[in-house]
Amino acid sequence: MAKRDYSLLGPDGARAVETGLAAAEWYHTDVPRKVMKDLMTRSDAPAIRDTIILYGCMIAFAAGGIALWGTWWCVPFWLAYGVLYGSASDSRWHECSHGTAFRTPWMNNAVYEIASFMIMRNSATWRWSHARHHTDTYIVGRDPEIAIMRPPAFAKVILAFFGIPDVIAFIPRMIRNALSGPTAEEKTFVPQSEWGKVQRVAIIYTAIYAATIALALALHSILPLMVIGLPRLYGAWHHIMTGLLQHGGLADNVIDHRLNSRTVYMNPVSRFIYWNMNYHVEHHMFPMVPYHALPRLHETIKHDLPAPNRSIAEAFREMWPALKRQLAYEDFFLRRDLPPTAKPYREDFHKAALGEAIPAE
């Protein structure tokens, strides 16, 4: 059984480069060019509508929470505000980092910067880490965004629902970035021309948090932190719940997104918060398709993909036992059957990487 080294400077990453697993050509379902062009078409309207709803709800819920502060009635308002701040910001950060949410570039950039601050990711660093995640999705030692490493650290996964590991990692990193720019690991994927920007962004974030803490101290109240900062903890659960499902329990070190990514049908509220990233195989295969066209892309290519999970609960029922198996046996992963209409997985090609799999129930 192979022990995995997830460090971006470690031997697994070096081996992936040597063997050609890094920056490889990935499997794509064939889609006629005209259909794909239509799916890729950009539009401002859906994202403007969703952004007005999002920010409008955030203002209304925060106002309710502040007005009812000191009574139990404020709790539902903060819970709702928190999930929009600490979870919807993840999907806005994601979609705007691809530049696909809006047609107009400044709109993508504005929402990206706000979302990056809320989700506590340096906007200059994470643009690049996410590019690497798309080049080398779940390639050990190459992908800086592997949410569940093997063997899974369950305590960390549980704490992640409350944002704790992310925030603990973010604060010292932000201060370090503010003082001296990107770390050695960050320098492996952020080009040198951007190192100054990483530092500038970290200085701005540090200043905003310092001002918020100063206001809280001056008011002798945590209320300012309920609006800025703390919702990253008390509202993180939804983006962790949906994020774990993206790749959890599936294969690593493969170059077919059907083997390492999961599509899950979700309720409309979760899809709004998650901006349709539940169509995750589709998103990885065709990252140029905007979030609002992913349901159409799904209909176009589903004949070539494993059947999606029918709900969040069903997907967890599939993933969780697989993660538990990985505690004892790191090489274990779920392998979903393809429909008869699909092009088969390339067994020969993936054999070395695949280890041992069982078919998903």
Next chain:
Amino acid sequence: MPQWIRACATDDIDEEDLIRFDHGSATYAIYHSPDGKFFATSGKCTHEDVHLCDGLVMGHLIECPKHNGQFDYRTGEAKRAPVCVNLKTFATKVDGDDVYIEVP
């Protein structure tokens, strides 16, 4: 010694679209702009080894299909992260119904 070679017919590329064109060991992208002109660049993104032909043309920009980096295909200028290095461009001309590019 640069030479003009035929790349495609004018109606092989829809307006605001591109195609891939291989010649010898080199690969190129040929663009048909919304104002009816033709342009040519090297066929692969400067960020990673990815063909641009599956990308999206929007006005005078080509967006790479892998990480959504953008170039102005008229000048090759890198316009959006993660691309930082400009694309090489090549001269084009239309003769009758054919598009030619000048290759090195």
